[in-house]
Amino acid sequence: MSNRWILSEYDVESAFQQPAPFLKTLKSHGLAVTHTRLIGGRRDGVELLTVNNGDFSFTTIPTRGMGIHQAKHGETRIGWTSPVEGPVHPRFVPLAEPSGLGWLDGMDELIVRCGLESNGAPEFDAETNRLKYPLHGRIANQPTEDVVVVVSEDGELCISGEVRETRFLCYNVALKTEIRTKSGENGFRIRDSIVNRSAQATTAQMLYHINLGAPILGEGASVVCPAVEICPRNDHAASGITDWSTYSGPTDGYQEQVYFMQFAGDENGQTSALLKNAAGDQGVSVHFNVKQLPCFSLWKYTAAEQDGYVTGLEPATNYPNPRSFEEKQGRVVQLAPGTSYDIDLALRFHPDTASVEAAEKAIVALTEGTEAKVHRMPQASWCS
Template sequence: MRSMARFFGKELDRKELLKRIGHMSQLAYIQPFEYTEGKAQGIKALNVANGTGLEFTLLESKCLDMISMKYKGMNLNFLPKSGIVSPALADMNGTEFMRSISGGMLYTCGLRNVGTTAVDGGLNQVFHGNLKNTPAEKVNAFAAWQGDDYVLKVSGEMNESAIFNENLLLKRTISTKAGAKSVLIEDRVENQGFEEQELMLLYHVNVGFPILDENSRLLIPKSKTVARDPLSQTGIAEFAQLTAPVDGYTEQVFSHETASNSEGMTGAAVINDQLGIGVYIKYNANMLPNLVEWKSMRSGDYALGIMPATCNVKGRTFERESGTLRRINSFETLDFSLEIGVLDGKDDIESFEQFIRQLEGE
């Protein structure tokens, strides 16, 4: 029997909930708005709240990426000290991207490049690609009852194309339900061109304070782990060890091939046992075979990235030389999905730990 949504200690179906409120926006809503000052001026965005403490902000002007996520008023993500920067002010040349890197709970890397910059095929491939600064088109916000579920959904399209080169389209839908503790990102990539293309895609999920702290732990199912560089190699044995902020810490990056179930599902989580709360991701490893970990224990840049990807983060030329570039045929479509959610309390945490143990046992 299907369970009902839980609202503040009560399991309520549609009729019982509507007895207790006037307009649904009393609890759950999608509110479009626009930033009006500073480096974020002109960015269009949507704030989504689902009625039981989960609230997140999507940047319409930047790939519908999730710049913030809160639960019961608690921040869950990392936001760089550069803040929210309009695409009009973002300089992607060389290392200038560091002055406008998006951060937040999710920013999307790709579709032509992830990681190191390069000149490839006569085109500049910027750090982490162009999607993160691509405005969404055909944006639609949907908030309505579907049976006993009050569904909140935002969708839009981002195009990455160049004359004589690629013509790729990303169709994105981000959804949650009233009473839920998770968000689902569903992406469809279409090659609308007449030639096969090389595809790179990484979901940059960034967990921050207070979920991330010296009392936190990283939970990843058994994996094959590879360090990005010699410095990261020195810390590979402690990849799951999280510390308090360290002045001058240099980032370390690891790539994990995680255990998954028979359907390819896998996941990871950052858990703060002292607070009794965590952030998790679930995704299909058949489509996103690499889980990249970005470990930045640096004071002021204190973050942990858990990032499902089709690739590593050394750039498209490295991936091609390694024979690991994903390809998409002319007029082919590829579907990707990612769930980001909250583990609230002992029962949620133990349930996710059981999920990880089951993955490791298969």
């Protein structure tokens, strides 16, 4: 089979000729990519691309903005168990639902992008009380166009596509994405470009909601990050500020806590955050650049397992407050006509103590000799 695979070349024909669920696999250079179309229930019509590069595998969802649904290393799952039980087809996610919270009807991914017009809390028109911006935006519930899978001569796999957030007379921006991995790599790399397709200047926001649960998350798990400043989002989060970096086991009735942060980076702006288990022998790290993603949110939701025991590591262009608040603080991306804003993100799994310790050492070195400024209460310029 060719090392270049264009989904649109066979999708329509395959839908009529293949038994359901449709399945097709590309193999090259020790890599395997399987294309699946799900049937039945709220998953009906969802298309998945599952990549296996050896011990590590992950699944991306072209139907849902090219988010990452789950990943695995051997038998260790990297992701979480959501009560939503997706992946849910976008037609069952009511983004315009009056409360502004319809986005939650589809939330169960490992990595889900929030944006592009807005990425924070719902916002309503002050005069009419009608919804202006729904929770976390629309991009995660848009289909991916022009999906191509390529394996290069040196064995690097790249899945690319374009997700368009376009409404006539209102907004015309696209997300061009590439997801890359190599055989034996314990993770993957993402390059996203937010493109202004309009002849007019516009703005954008982006947040990566990276969600992790058991078995990495558990009693005694902790997050390691090069924070230089930390701020609780609200009074409830402030009540837990002394324990912001550690986790309890599943707790019935737990109320979410969110902490906004600024990170240190190296001379090029590169930085990372690590979630490690209590034993310190497994972990997941997220890598990004503070020049591209200057804001970081830590979301803690250690509720009962059946309610979604999870934490979120969330690098972003801004904090997830209502869009108008963030715009007043200057935390929106400015895009001239035809220009783009590039973002690089990577996720890595650490399968043993040595790997976890090496990741932690690299993070600690970014703030060596300095101590983070910790705000005990929400700050007016950080929190709406």
